[in-house]
Amino acid sequence: MKRIGIIGFGVMGESLATALLKYSDRYEIGLMEKREKRVILAEEKYGLAVYSNPKAVMENSDIIIVAVKPQDLSFLLEELKESLPGNFKGSKYPFGIISIVAGRKMDVYRKYLAGRGDISNIARFMPNISARISKAPVGVSFSDKADEEFKREAIIIAEALGTPVEVSENLIPAITGLSGSGIAFVFKFVHALSVGGVYAGLPYKTALETVKLMLSGAAALLDLSKEDPAELIHEVISPSGTTIEGILSLEKGAFDYTVIDAVKSAALRAKELEA
Numbered sequence: 001m002k003r004i005g006i007i008g009f010g011v012m013g014e015s016l017a018t019a020l021l022k023y024s025d026r027y028e029i030g031l032m033e034k035r036e037k038r039v040i041l042a043e044e045k046y047g048l049a050v051y052s053n054p055k056a057v058m059e060n061s062d063i064i065i066v067a068v069k070p071q072d073l074s075f076l077l078e079e080l081k082e083s084l085p086g087n088f089k090g091s092k093y094p095f096g097i098i099s100i101v102a103g104r105k106m107d108v109y110r111k112y113l114a115g116r117g118d119i120s121n122i123a124r125f126m127p128n129i130s131a132r133i134s135k136a137p138v139g140v141s142f143s144d145k146a147d148e149e150f151k152r153e154a155i156i157i158a159e160a161l162g163t164p165v166e167v168s169e170n171l172i173p174a175i176t177g178l179s180g181s182g183i184a185f186v187f188k189f190v191h192a193l194s195v196g197g198v199y200a201g202l203p204y205k206t207a208l209e210t211v212k213l214m215l216s217g218a219a220a221l222l223d224l225s226k227e228d229p230a231e232l233i234h235e236v237i238s239p240s241g242t243t244i245e246g247i248l249s250l251e252k253g254a255f256d257y258t259v260i261d262a263v264k265s266a267a268l269r270a271k272e273l274e275a
Helices: 011-023 036-046 054-059 070-083 106-113 129-133 148-161 169-180 182-199 204-224 229-236 242-252 255-274
Strands: 002-007 027-032 049-051 063-066 096-099 122-126 136-142 162-166
Touching (some): 036 049, 070 106, 106 122, 122 148, 204 229, 242 255
Parallel strands (some): 002 027, 027 049, 096 122
16 A cells, blocks of 8 residues: 655645545545644544645655645745655655646656655646646646656556546646636536526526536547537538527637637736746
C-alpha cells in the first residue's frame, strides 16, 4: 500500500481526498493542514490522519500531492526543504511530487529542492472541481526524467480524479483555461439558460432541472455521435424556426467570440502566473 500525503485541504485538496479514499485498498491517505476548521473536517468527516508540519507528512508519505494556493507555495517549499533528508532513498517506494498548484511550473520544485537528492519524479496535474466525483478531465505533465514507475502511479492517481489528458507542460495553461476555469463558464451558462427558462414562464427549479437533463443528453450524444458540434447544431435548426431565432440572438451578443475570449483570457492569465 502506498502512502499519499496531501498538503493543503482547500476545495481541491478535499476533492483529491474524497476521490482517493475510494481506493483505500491501494492508498493510505494523510494530509498536512494548519487551519483548525479544516483539520476538524478532515479528521471527523473523512477519518484522515492530519500532520501539523512538513517533516511529519514527509516521513509518512511516499508521494506528496501539493494542493496549496500559488502565493503559499514558496513558503511551503522552504519548509519542505528543511524537512527533507539528504536524499529521497529512504522510502520503500520511489519518492515523487505531484503538484496541482495553478500557475507554478515544475522548475519551481527543482529550484527550491536542489541539492536535497533525487527530484526527478515530479508531475503536474490540472483537474477541475468535478474531481470530487471523479469526473474531471485531468491535464497531466511529467518532468523529463520522471521514471516509468512514478508515471504509472501518477496516472492511476489522476484516474481517481477523472480522465487523464497527458500534455507537455507548456500546454497546461491551455488546459487551465479550457477545463480548470472552463467548468465555471459552463455553470454560468447553465444559470443563464435557467433564467431564460424563467423569463419564458417556468419556475427556476423546473428550468434548472430541464437544463441539467438537456446537458446530460447533449454530452451523451456528442460521445456516441460521429458528428461534430457544428453538424449537430444544423440538425436542430430549421428554416425560419425557433432555434435559428435563438442562434441569431446569441450571435448578436457575440456568443462564440465571448466564449473563445474567456478561455483565451483564462489561459493567458495562467501563463502569466507561471512567469
